[in-house]
Amino acid sequence: MLFDNHNRPITYLRLAVTDRCNLRCFYCMPEEGIRYLPKKQLLTFEEMERLVGILAGLGVNKVRITGGEPFVRNGLMAFMRALSAIDGLTELAMTTNGVLTAPHVSELVGLGLKSVNLSIDTLDRQRFHQITRRDELPAVLRTLDELLAHNIEVKINAVVMEGQNIEDIPLLAELTRDQPVAVRFIEEMPFNGEGTHYPVLNWTHRRILTELKSFYPDLHKLTDGPFSTSNDYQIPGYQGTVGIIAAFSRTFCGSCNRIRMTAQGVLKTCLYDSGVLNVRDLMRSGATDADLVEAFKQAFASRPANGFEAEQNRAPVSESMATIGG
Known part of the structure; x- marks a missing residue:
């Protein structure tokens, strides 16, 4: 097993397969979108499979496929089949916006997909259109139904956004009444492709919790997992759980076991760094597997202690979450 310089194990890879997305969520990218990279600048699926195999040999046992939106890249399901056969991987997961996902759920179950993070910022169709700039809520809800029907x-x-979806906090929490879902409320982050678009983050994790307790005063705190990014709670009598992710406040860095690989093959050992290793260029210059192992070890040996340290060591944030990897 790999450990970083702060004695945190590295066991979880978030792998972006594309920087493209079929939504235009205002907190993720400008309305006109971002300048997408030419395909030749992206990792091929064969290169991704090689990387995952190397990292699995070093102790990474969980891979989450992200984007952009994974399903906008052709050939995704064939790649998922290849990943499911890699020795050492015990958990295959995915983050998706759900627009194109429903038809593939049955096959994903067959490949052993364990979990799906589904982005739903509102249950109101008009607000969904306003936030994402696309009228796709019915398709997303069909995906939710399919996932639940297949016991994924x-x-x-x-994402909790002032003036956009605050009224959805109790509506989304109510999804946990009769369904075994985890609804996680996330602090907004400055990764929208044009820099920070609010002077102060008013809806912090503390305020989100206060809002939830105003509707559910007997909200019960659960025991969080060892590498959990969320503080989890349950409403008494409800099947599912609610959680709060302090993504901007960065309260969970001390137990972080995650690394990110962008679609262009740049390793990020922290969400807030600007990338620490261009793995794509190493591979295309002829690096052996042993060379890549050594490069990974060196990168993990100088990992920032937390997101604040990582942010201090880089230029101001200006990229889109679509280019970072979900």
Whole structure:
């Protein structure tokens, strides 16, 4: 097993298969979108398979496929089949916006997909259109129904945005009444492709919790997992759970076991760094597997202690979450 310089194990890879997306969520990218990379600058599926195999040999046992939106890249399901056969991987997961996902759920179950993070910021069709700039809520809800029908673990990710979806906090929490879903409310982050678009983050994890308790005063705190990014709770009598992710406040860095690989093959050992290793260029210059192992070990040996340290060591944030990897 790999450990970083702060004695945190590295066991979880978030792998972006594309920087493209079929939504235009305002907190992720500008309305006109971002300048997408030419395909030749992206990792091929064969290169991704090689990387995952190497990292699995070093102790990474969980891979989450992200984007952009994974299903906008042709050939995704064939790649998922290849990943499912890699020795050492015990958990295959995915983050998706759900627009194109429903038809593939049955096959994903057959490949052993364990869980899906589904982005739903509102249950109101008009607000959904306003936030995402696309009228796709019915398709997303069909995906939710399919996932639940196939007993896939579902975590609903909702970014909490002042003036946009505050009224959806109790509506989304109510999804946990009769369904075994985890609804996680996420602090908004500055990765929208044009830099920070709010002077101060008013809806912090503390305020989100206060809002939830105003509707559910007997909200019960659960024991969080060893590498959990969320503080989890349950409403008494409800099947599912609610959670709060302090993504901007960065309260969970001390137990972080995650690394990210962008679609262009740049390793990020922290969400807030600017990339620490261009793995694509190493592979295309003829690096052996042993060379890549050594490069990974060196990168993990100088990992920032937390997101604040990582952010201090880079230029101001200006990229889109679509280019980072979900």
